[in-house]
Amino acid sequence: MKQSFPTLYLFNNVFFPQTVIPLTVSDGISKEVLMECHEQNQHLLFYHPSLRPKRVGTVGRILLLEHNDDKSMTVLVQGISRVQLLTQEQHIPFPIFETEDYFDNDEAAAVLDDSVERLHEVLSSWLQRHITSTKERARFL
Numbered sequence: 476m477k478q479s480f481p482t483l484y485l486f487n488n489v490f491f492p493q494t495v496i497p498l499t500v501s502d503g504i505s506k507e508v509l510m511e512c513h514e515q516n517q518h519l520l521f522y523h524p525s526l527r528p529k530r531v532g533t534v535g536r537i538l539l540l541e542h543n544d545d546k547s548m549t550v551l552v553q554g555i556s557r558v559q560l561l562t563q564e565q566h567i568p569f570p571i572f573e574t575e576d577y578f579d580n581d582e583a584a585a586v587l588d589d590s591v592e593r594l595h596e597v598l599s600s601w602l603q604r605h606i607t608s609t610k611e612r613a614r615f616l
Contacts, residue, residue: 477561480520480534481508482570490521490533492554501547508569509550513540518555520572530560531577 483505490496500506512519522532539551558574565571602612 477573477575478558479564479571479573480518480558481512482520482522482532482572483508484570485521485523486525488521488523490535490552490554492533492556495538495551495553497549497551499543499547499549501545504569506548509537509540509548513537513550520558520560520574521552521554522560522572529577532558532560532572532574534558534574 483500485498488496488498500509508519511517518534518536520532520534522530533554534556535552535554537550538553541549543549557577559577560572560574562573563570564573602615606612606615
């Protein structure tokens with residue numbers, strides 16, 4: 476499904492769905508996009524432009540926003556889903572990108588609605604990489 480989101484570039488953080496991270500921003504454009512999204516209760520896109528050749532980012536929501544004495548802003552954001560950036564719809568005053576849902580592989584998209592099956596898939600994959608004994612893997616499952 477295609478959607479458009481205001482975008483905040485992250486240069487020093489790794490941000491994934493289902494994670495919560497604190498950010499401190501001091502530049503005007505970042506503060507503007509965060510304030511607007513917070514006031515409108517709108518999701519926003521977090522994206523690292525130079526390290527993502529696939530143009531993949533994470534959509535998140537603001538859980539907490541506070542103004543600091545030094546005129547910076549601290550926000551607590553929670554990742555919701557991964558998206559692939561398609562086209563940039565706006566540049567000023569802050570970027571807005573059209574996106575679509577992104578999955579690492581087709582299997583992840585197929586089992587997205589079945590969380591228990593997805594959890595089993597992730598766990599099995601982890602066991603294959605980290606537990607060498609077949610008996611130990613079977614006992615664990």
